[in-house]
Amino acid sequence: MAESAVKILILSMEFVLDNPGYEIGGVRQEISKVKLELESIGSFIKDAEKCKNQNEGVCVWVVQVRDVAFEAEDIIDEFLYHVDSMKKSGFRGRLAGVFYLPKILWLRYKTALELKRIRSEIKDIAKRSKRYDLSHMEASSNAGSNSQNCCSSVQNIGESSLFIQNDEVIGIDKVKDSLLSSLEGEEAHRVVISIAGMGGSGKTTLVAKAYTSLTVRKNFDCCAWVSVSQNNTIEDLLKKLISEFFDEKEDLIPKNLKSMDYRQLVETLVKFLHKKRYIVVFDDVWNNNFWRQISVALPDDKNRSRVIITTRNEDIAAYPYGPGGTHFRSKPLADDYAWMLFCNKAFSSQPNCKCPPELEEIGRALAKKCEGLPLAIVALGGLMGSKDRSEMKWREVYDSLSWHISNNKLLDEVKTVMLLSFNDLPYYLKNCFLYCCRFPMGKWIGAGRLIRMWMAEGFLEEKNSLNSEEVGKIYLKELISRNLLQVVKHQSFIRPKTCKLHDLMWELARSISEKENFLSICGEEVLEKDEIRARRLSLYNVDGAVKMKGDLTHVRSFSMFNDKGSKFLLDDLLSRFRLLRVLELNDAKVDSLPNELGNLFNLRYLSLGGTGIKELPTSVNRLRNLQTLDIRRTEVNVLPNGITELHNLRHLLAYGKEISAEHFAYVRGVQVPGKLWKMKNLQVLNCIQANADIARKIVKMTKLRRIELTNVKEEHMKNLCSSIDKLKFLHHLLVMTVDANAILKLDDLSKTPSIFRKVILVGRMCKVPRWFSSMLNVMHLHLHWSHFPEDQDPIPCISQLPCLEHLVLVNAYASQKQLHFESGFQKLEDLHISCLPELDEMVFLEGVMPKLGRLHIHDCPKLKVVPQGLDYLTNLEQMNLKAASLELVENIRGKGSSNRSKVGRIPSIKHYYEVDGHHSCESLS
Secondary structure (H helix, E strand, C coil): CCCHHHHHHHHHHHHHEEEEEECCCCHHHHHHHHHHHEEECCCHHHHHHHHCCHHHHHHHHHHHHHHHEEEEEHHHHHHHHHHHHHHHHHHHHHHHHHHHHHHHHHHHHHHHHHHHHHHHHHHHHHHHHHHHCCCHHHHCCHHHHHHHHHHHHHHHHHHHHCCCCCHHHCCCCHHHHHHHHHHCCCCCEEECCCCEECCCCCCHHHHHHHHHHHHHHHHCEEEEEEEEECCEEEEEHHHHHHHCCCCCHHCCCCHHHHHCCCHHHHHHHHHHHCCCEEEEEEEEEEECCCCHHHHCCCCCCCCEEEEEEEEHHHHHHHEEEEEEEEEEEEEEHHHHHHHHHHHHCCCCHHHHHHHHHHHHHHHHHHHHCCCCCHHHHHHHHHHHHCCCCCCHHHHHHHHHHHHHHHHHHHHHHHHHHHHHHHHCCCCHHHHHHHHHHHCCCCCCEHHHHHHHHHHHHHHCCCCCCCCCCHHHHHHHHHHCCCCCCEEEEEEEEEEEEECCCHHHHHHHHHHHHHHCCCCCCCCHHHHHHCCCCCEEEEEEEECCCEEHHHHHHEEEEEEEECCCCCCCCCHHCCCCCCCEEEEEEECEECCCCHHHHHHCCCCCEEEECCCCCCCCCHHHHHHHCCCCEECCCCCCEEEEEHHHHCCCEEEEEECCCCCCCCCCCCCCCEEEEEEHHHHCCCEEEEEEEEEEEEEEHHHCCCCCCCEEEEEEEEHHHHHHHHHHCCCCCCEEEEEECCCCCCEECCCCCHHHHHHHHHHEEECCCCCCCCHHCCCCCCCEEEECCCCEECCCCCHHHHHHCCCCCEEEECCCCCCCCCCCCCCCCCCCCCEEECCCCCCEEEECCCCCCCCCCCEEECCCCCCCCCCCHHCCCCCCCCEEECCCCHHHHHHCCCCCHHHHHHHHHCCCCEEEEEECEEEEEEECC
């Protein structure tokens, strides 16, 4: 991780050197010189990172580079901290400047000397690099052989799938049949079938079972299986193809095969395959350009030839391969299949591979750790089969699984396969990937939160016209595309909604992070160490008051995940955390913030969500580098006037504790100073109470992309519409009136609706705004408490919105009795109908909502019959009822009735209700 440490330091230096607000005097020259020295060894670092695990001397060199980068960062940040603490404003500031001048001069002199020492160390490190010939390390035979050994190991694992017995393969019959159908299909053109999934997910096993099937082999004239590695050139792959195709005709293999160039290899294959029906498997493809270069060697003679590609990268799988192309995803094994496979390995010597009752609980817990990953299940099952069959021994493995993944030879296959994915990442994605293990294992992470934290850490470099947030979205999508992050929910117009690491990936990330001093997961034993070297700390569930006695001057990031409600002694720690960039105390037991918070000049990210704080200290105005302030779900009702001095703030997340969406005031905004409009860098502003100044002057906040306003009065509407129309980047808008009786008058909007992607309108509407039909890019539309009169139905208008995916109607009609969905809604996936007390009929006509997957009907007491036309909604997978009438529930539940036939094919139907103040749920499917 030396490369990333150096790159982040260089970016930080550039920021300081380019920012006139930093009064660094003579230190500027030394910072520039250190920066140049670091840049000069950049190519050495890149080569060394690839080879550090194969050469102890190189490994030591890399650690030295990383540590000197950390030390340089500490020196510069310490200097800036002391300079910032001496800054005062106004007349008192000028007097203080005279008083502090000798101290500042001494500080500059001392810092310059320390940076000279650092520069000298970097030069010495650069000289030592020559003894390893690092500039040619990547091409050296030792490095090549070690890298080849790693790739060969993974290839061996893949090719062994060709010889796995049928009884060792579980849970893939259905998808294997689909794959066989594609192979045997009638499409005459050469068809490419791609299969994507994370490493170890069973892609290769699935393909191997289809490839070795007699029904497949007898229908093709020739076949080839090629294992692809990260090191293979296209010439290597073509030679492998020739060797595979000519396997039974060795006399036909060209004698000069090893020396043939690309053109000769392609000509040989095209000639051999002419008019032949062939099947080729390319296993574990890594390169996006792979198909463009190799496809010319695989002629399409329209004789039903087939090519199968397996890959960990979704972008490679989704490539347009031509007519008839099919894309499969390798999904995790279901729990029952996973447990069966685990038992087959762990209890292979037992009759029927049966698990003893006393081991079932811990055994299932271990199997669950694998999250349906067949390679991991087989490896972990084999490990447990070698252990004593005692609950205590098995629990020891469960509690120390991270150590076993790193050190136990029986899990080497899992580690090797997963490390290959990690090692393939560029340095900037390695940072982002490892950072995800700061969150507890299995915890779903908000994508926006993750990107904001990456930005605060300095992982996101603005490129060309892209800002840091946009770069973060690209990085996130790439990690997901590489199957290194799992996704549970998408907001397709912006980014995945939430994501997480697979449990075993989390263990791997933690192991690497601890080793590299990148991040440490803290328990009480870590907190009591005299020195903590990790740059980032995450604190999990510590009993009692949280105290740290170690040296914390190296720490740049601190997060607390505190399910046990431990008291956090913030006053004691802030002075020792003085160089923090990230401070996250979500749901911590914190009731107030000390004024010393303002001393954290380096702070970029401050998250206090769910704490008990009631106000921010006045010193918050000194956090001049702050980019994100998150005070959601706190008791803060008013922001201090000094908040407007945070000119670098980009994300202000400030809504109060949420109430159920069925209530009118389901979100509470905070009061803000009238001069908030001076914060020109704000991109996200939610959720604040509107006033006359805000309505008139938010037009000056030209970078706003998201704004949520509550307490909007009728007299604000005209100015508000005029301001919103001029915000050319705005894609998310929430407007809520001051109360349920106030009229929401937004008719004057004209320009911005075409760029809206999410719109939430809360308040009474007398008519459908004429601009509704121009929301051509809106994907989420929420209408709450609109009380549209009978002659003003918005459905015909919004049904034609071409991108609408999510529609929420809460108390949207004054007295509507029927809802008829007759046409349109071609992309709608989620429909939420709530609080329509008069509604007694819902109708879906054929052709409407062809992609609808989820239907929610809440608090519609007069709806007693099953909605008509549900059988037309062929993609409906989930139907949720809340506070439904007994008649509707019985009609859905009724076996053998015509109503039951309408809903019988819906996989999940749930009814949520309340009994004696307790919430309950029953399944009706």
